[in-house]
Amino acid sequence: MRNAVAVTLPADWRDFFALTKPRVMSLVIFTGLCGLIAAPGSINPVIGFTAVLCIALGAGGAAALNQWWEADLDAGMKRTASRPLPAGRLARGDALAFGIILSALSVIVMGLGVHWLAAGLLAVSIFYYAVIYTIWLKPRTPQNIVIGGGAGAFPPMIGWVAVTGEITLMPVLLFAIIFFWTPPHFWALALFVKSDYAKVGIPMMPVVAGERSTRRQILLYALVLLPVAIAPWLVGGAGAFYGGAALVLSLSFLALTLPVAFRVQTKEDAMLPEKRLFGFSIVYLFALFAALVADRVAAAQGWIQGSIA
Amino acid sequence: MSPEEETEIKRRQRSRNIVLGSVLLFFVALFYAITIVRMGD
Structure with missing residues (x-):
């Protein structure tokens, strides 16, 4: 396994964006939005937009934390070797800071702007993906996909709860x-x-x-x-x-x-x-x-x- | 540091500043909108 190359140039903003796994995020946005629209009751469009934005930001933060932790693994696999961290285009510490800031921002804005129960669920889902799945169980059990599926299952639930305020x-x-x-x-x-x-x-x-x-x-x-x-x-x-x-x-x-x-x-x-x-x-x-x-x-x-x- | 590197660093810093500035402006607008909506609750 090779280590990430030392970075001297300031990272391009596109590499920070790539860290949020935009393609995964599009599915997260879709299911989150569906949960929000399908929920009974109404939500102000501005608040609804904020809720979906926070779900997306939280998913992006969790994805950044995932890649911060797995940089060495990603370097060893063909499919992931060109990601910003293993390719050496981004410093590891920057990715960690970016992931933490996005995650914290998403939860705080969700809580203040939308609903604290939705914010709590969002925090749980980020912790679940970044820590329970990525750090703890993914390298330990072949049931890792079953467990990881739990993380992907949160968005429609959070979207729904953003409207109703109850589970x-x-x-x-x-x-x-x-x-x-x-x-x-x-x-x-x-x-x-x-x-x-x-x-x-x-x-x-x-x-x-x-x-x-x-x-x-x-x-x-x-x-x-x-x-x-x-x-x-x-x-x-x-x-x-x-x-x-x-x-x-x-x-x-x-x-x-x-x-x-x-x-x-x-x-x-x-x-x-x-x-x-x-x-x-x-x-x-x-x-x-x-x-x-x-x-x-x-x-x-x-x-x-x-x-x- | 070569002149090429110097230019590249300047270019990246500039594009990062523009993106970050836009994101901050967006959040200013969003918080303003949220505040207006919530005051009506």
């Missing part, structure tokens, strides 16, 4: 949907992308438990995801439009996991079922949350019947 069943269900969605989503990718996690000592599931076991677990999570995804409709938190969409989407998801679950990789395998599952998993999450928002907005406008939970 009810619905935001918890939104959390659960992303939580159970993450492992099949990531493991499908891990099956067809030759990663060098093993080289740097990160125990990813396909490496530790083997391909067969990983494939079975993908199916297991997809099976749990189905009832969790339609639960918002079953408990009356969303209408039949969402229920129908969730059912169709989840059954399709399950159908795509079946070939992945019961096959074995051959030599020169194109890994098409795995790629198909991974591609659909992204469509699935976007479509599911979009359906929830459409359902809730339509109900609130009186276009369709549906209880406001």
